[in-house]
Amino acid sequence: MNNKRRNFIKKSIGTSLLTVLGTEVVFAKHLPEGIQPIILDEKPTEAPGKHKEMLVLNERPWNVEAPPHLLDDAITPVDKMFIRNNGNVPEDINPDTWTLTIEGESAKTRKVFTLAELKKKFKHYTYQIQLECGGNGRSGFAPQTAGNQWKEGAISCAEWTGVRVKDVLANVGIKDDAVYVGYYGKDRHLSGDTTKVPISRGVPIKKALEDESLIAWAVNGQDIPVMHGFPLRLIFGGWAASVSGKWVEKIVIRNKVHDGEKMDGTHYRVPIFPIEPGSKVPDNEFKIIESLPVKSIITYPKSGAIIEESRTLELRGHAWAGDLAVSTLQISIDFGATWQNAELLAPKNRLAWQHWSAKVKFPRRGYYEVWAKATDTAGTSQPMVMPAWNPAGYLNNSCHRIAIKVV
């Protein structure tokens, strides 16, 4: 429901209209002035094409995340994929006339491909790839930082199909001085100013030339939904997903670090040194976020689950580690005093999340928390409490916790 409609209903309560969700509010005249039916607070908004339980953080632009239990699938279905838009979704997209231009100082030529040409000229690849917003977990930082207050659910791992960035760039020709690749998408700035773009980021050439780096037109075997970049998007797994440009119409091969929108300031950059929470950082003491840190999520059961004493609880979830893989996943039911190893599967391919499962027994009735902690192949683990505070609230990879009541 949009805000207008909600306000309309709010105003109507206590006057004359007394239906909510298509049914009569029987004792509406007893509702005190200024109090509205709580059902309207519980389900304020649904995002188009998304599962009913997805959490809408913002409608303008669309920013939507999954509650952890909705991420239980091995491969994330599109209706459970988070949405992170910086601008307005492009309108009137015509895949038949869509083109992708490759140019830039370090491109040997300039080429323009239609979708049909891309699909015909280059070999197709499908990979399951995790995409996580760099701001996922931002709501955990104190003091709070500006930006969408993501909880745990700005992560997805779907199967993307397309052509390799490296095959397309090789066809155009890459000069020896190439250091970076940047993208431009067709989405528009929120202000309506057509001279501005909402975002134009990129990756070092080395990342662009990896096997799993794709120019994709399909997800889970179907056209990419409009919200996720139809008809063409970049996929650079394991990095802040802001580098995976949606509605991509131009790729530039750069002889310097790409200087597009949101490559500077506090955008997707973190301090080089640890800083005191809340403090300011000089511009030259930031670095661009690249591979994301090790992380995990508990997708079953849902936090707050009630189970019977004597029952064995089967937990499950996923773990991922940026460019690396996860080597162990541990579970604690005693606030981190002791840990047990979960069973951890290998990823489907590089840069796909890994599934884990564990069986736990609780010693007696009461309140418990299950904590999950992953360790990557370099030996780095998730922090138990919080990682370093940074001005825009990126990289919160602290352990996911769920509540369990044993009765």
Ligand SMILES: Nc1nc2c(c(=O)[nH]1)N[C@H]1C(S)=C(S)[C@@H](COP(=O)(O)O)O[C@H]1N2
């Ligand atoms: N053109 C364009 N590409 C974009 C964005 C955007 O706003 N415009 N958002 C980026 C960010 S910040 C993220 S986290 C991912 C989100 O991808 P998704 O919405 O498909 O989950 O897309 C990235 N690519």
Ligand SMILES: [Mo]
């Ligand atoms: Mo993002």
